[in-house]
Amino acid sequence: MKRLAPEVRSEVAAAVQRVLDHGWYVLGPELEAFENEFASYTGARFCIGVGNGTDALELALRATGVRPGSRVATIASAGMYATTAILACGAIPVWIDVQPGTSHMNLEQLSTARPDLQAVVATHLYGQMEPMPEVLDAAGSVPVIEDCAQAHGASLQGRQAGTWGIAGCFSFYPTKNLGAFGDGGAVITSDAEIAGTIRALRQYGWTAKYASSVQGGRNSRLDEMQAAVLRAKLPYLDRWNQRRREIAEAYGLVERPS
Template sequence: MTMYVWDYLPEYEAEREDILDAVRKVFASGKLVLGDSVAGFEREFAAYHGLAHAVGVDNGTNAVKLALESIGVGRGDEVITVSNTAAPTVIAIDNTGAAPVFVDVRDEDYLMDTSLVEAAITERTKAILPVHLYGQCVDMEPLRRLARKHELKIVEDCAQAHGARHHGELAGTMGDVAAFSFYPTKVLGAYGDGGAVITADDASEQALRRLRYYGMEKVYYVVGTPGHNSRLDEVQAEILRRKLTRLDRYVKGRREIARRYVDGLGDLCGPGGLELPSVTGGNSHVYYVYVVRHPRRDEIIRVLRERYDISLNISYPWPVHTMSGFAHLDVPIGSLPVTESLAGQIFSLPMYPSLSEARQDKVINALREVL
């Protein structure tokens, strides 16, 4: 049987009764849309982060979009972000009418190079959108200084960083608003789509609640500023409430798997060889994906698939600025050299809390043979 980088079935087997009980509870509640489960998850997710507000939405892409709109980002504005990210980050910016402006990433950890941000600021810049990629946080203090200096907002993309910390601060608590995805593969994953935005700001929270519900406020059918249909589903919310109590345990499991990769593959690292994830100073990594790097990436992936029936992912093979759907941004190839170099060398090893030692050993041993 083919081995993939993610598999939810072992976790489902272990948690099935709780998951099915969550479904039964919602179906028996008498309310299927914006009921007690969504409200309860919002309270508990906000409390986990020590913030006043969490607003559940339908997916992570709309979490980013609504977060931007809640702080006033719109047509004619610019938002500074990175191209080494999942396309939904940039799609969300584009869908607000704003223009994404890219800066390169750092070679050592693949995260936003904050030293390049100030040069990208123009009179149209409205926000900075750092992506806490692969499970660890961007260096936030330089961004907070720039935001204060230039009167900008910070929107954190935390889709891959549930529970990650930066100098002790949780991902999502270091900017003005923060967007999360609960897509099933995530560190905190639902059994379908889901997302949330967290904030300490009352005005942003009120805007988010209007935006996710057509733009309506208090009275059904009365629309102020037109919004969206972006509500978090009650069933997913109830499942997330249960899984939130296990989030720290999931993170602990991911870190143990990461440690075993270091033990099993660390001696293969060196100049021109395999590179394992680098944890930036001050970061507490949650290993949403375990991204490694090798100049013979494509050959390695092919041999692992053909010889060992191991199918690995690449996060991400095509930087967003190179995609035809973003040709209108007119970002020249070669302008983001680190991002473009990474795209040809990085790939992800299996990573999920219920990954067995035997299956992880299969990957480690296969890589050792190939390398």
């Protein structure tokens, strides 16, 4: 709590107390409310809270049909997170180099790799969104999943990060622009079938209680305490992002967070 901005401390304290008072800790009213609020904020139809950002990527990949042996493109400079999710599906990572002079994916390489791909993970690094119209064009009919772990609230041409591809994946690790008090993640999508599949996958593949019919499921749920904290902080996200932009301007950065 001591590292929180003073403006949000009372709201977070009240949110934590609210969870303690109602005593519902998993898949309860706080999660449902946060999912609705975050979907509304991003402009997506659905939000599904999960255990962390890497699980969000893996479950989104599985929901879009990635299977063992599938080939999935991801930018080579994005660290191990997308690669970890790809490997967890039994798929094969295809690393795409960066475009010279930018942190963006080399779209010529992506277009060349496209015939053998089953999915693309487009990562928005350091708050800088990939040029999504061009990424989608290079990917063609291959599903594009956005890794938005560093791009909460970023937008391009009036559309939020996570709403350009078939799904957008977020991490709510405490150091993120929108951070919880522990691990957390979410997938946003406007595809009802993908949303339903991810909801099943996050809880053992259940389509009904104790009826596991969706392969690849596990225990990956955003708990009530984290959802409540995120609800308290979400209204401040745009203000905090603007402050980051102002700091970037002060340092004279060539590319500021979008």
